[in-house]
Amino acid sequence: MSTASRLLMSALSLLALMLVWQVAAWWAASPLLPGPAAVLAAMMRAAEGGALQRNIAITLARVAASFIIAMLLGSAIGIALGRSPRLNELLGPWVIVLLNLPALVIIILCYVWFGLTEAAAITAVSINKIPNVAVTMREGAAALSRDLDEMARVYRLGRWKLLRHVTLPQLVPFFTASARSGLALTWKIVLVVELLGRSNGVGFELQTAFQMFDVALVLAYALAFTAVVQLIEIGLLQPWERRVNRWRR
C-alpha cells in the first residue's frame, strides 16, 4: 500500500470512530459523555488563556527529561550487563525486581523519600523506565558480533572507531525498540506522577477536571496531548529510525 492510501485509511478509520462517539453521545444525552463538538469547545476554551499549551509543554518537558535520563542510564546498565556475564549474574535479579515493581509504588516511594519536588517526579518516571531499557539493551549487547569484533582487533581500530562504527550500529535496533516503547510508557507514567504530586502539567489538570466531573475537559486534555505525542512519534522518531536503517536491503 502506498503512503497516501495508508493515510487515507487511517483518516477514514478515525472518522468512523468520531461517528461512533457522536452517536453514543446523542444516545446517552448526558454531560458525562460529551460529543466531539463539546470536547472541541472545551479544548478551545482551555487553549484561549494558554493553559492547555502551557500544561502540555510542562508535561512534555518532564517526559523529555525522564526519557533521556532513562535511555542513558538504562543503556549504560544494559550494555554493562550484556558484556559481563559475572555482573549480569550479580545484578540481573535486581533488574527483574525493579521491572516487576508497580509504577505506583516507585512513585509513592520517591515522593515520600525526596519530597513533592520536580526532581522526585522525574526520578520516579526514570526509575520506572530504566529496567525496560536495560533489559532490551542487555539483549543487544550480548548479541554483538564476534566476527566484527575480531576484524576491529586485527585492524587496530581503536576505542572510538570501534564504538562508533562497530558497536553502536549493532545496538541501534535495540535502542530504537526501547525508545519506541519507552516514549509510550513514559508519557503515561508522567501523568500519574503529576496527578499525585505536582501542581501543574496535564496530569494535574486532568485531576482538577475529574474533581469537577468536567468530562469534556478531561477528554480535551487527553486528546490534545495524545495528538502531540503522535506528532513527535511520526515527525521525530520514525524519520530517525528510517535514517539509521537505510543500509538494510
Add this chain to the structure above:
Amino acid sequence: MSAIGIHIMGKQFPARAGAPAREIFRDFRLDVAAGEFLVLLGASGLGKTTLLNIIAGLDAEYRGAIRFAGAPPRIAYAFQSPRLLPWRTVLENVALVLPSGTEGQEAARAMLADVGLAELADAYPERLSLGQQRRVALARAFVMRPDLLLMDEPFVSLDTASARRLRDLLRRLIIQHPATVLFVTHDSREAAALASRIVRLEGTPVHIARDVRVELGVTERGSPARLQAFLSDAGLAEPEALSGGA
C-alpha cells in the same frame, strides 16, 4: 617486513555440546622468512583458519608462542568470510582501517578502483554479491599497506577472470610494498601461481607433510601446463583437483 617464528606446543578445542574435544596442534613449528609468500594447503577442517587466528593474535587459548622479528608487524587479515560493516558504505568500510581524513578517503577510492569496484563505492555491502564483498574485504586488507598479510581462501567464489585479476593485483601490491604473506587455499594450481613456498598440512594433530620452495618465473606461472608439471614433480598434484573437488 617480518620474519615469524611459529611454535604451537598445544592447541585444542574443548568438547562442546555433542562435538568431542579436538587436538588441532601439538608441537607444531613453522618458520616464515621475511618477504616470503607462503601458501598453506590442507583439507577442510584441518586447522588452517585456527592457525591464522593464532598468528593474528585473535586466539590466545593455546600453549606456545608466535615470535615476530623486530617491531610488531602491521597485520591485515582477509578473513574466510568478508566481515564488512553492513551499515557503512563500501568506501567507508575500506577507509575504516586508515587514519580518518581526505587522504584516507582518496587511498580507499583508488584501491576500490584497483579491485574493480569504483562505481560501487557508495553502495552498502548487503547489496553486493558475495564475490564483490570479497573484493571489498581485499581492498580493505591491501589499502593499509601491511607488513604481514593473512589471507584465508580469499579468491573463492570469484570467476576465473576476477581471480586472475586479483592475483595480479596482489603480486603488484607486494612489489610496491613488500610484505610477508600467509595464504590459505585448497587450490594447488593457485598455490603454485603465487607462492614462493608451499606447505601442505595433514593430520590431526596437524603436521607438515610437504614443504616446497617454488622458483618459477613470471611466464611459467602464467602457464597452466607448466604449473601442473611443477605440482606433479613436487608431489603436490591432487587427484581430487581433476574431479573438480574443493
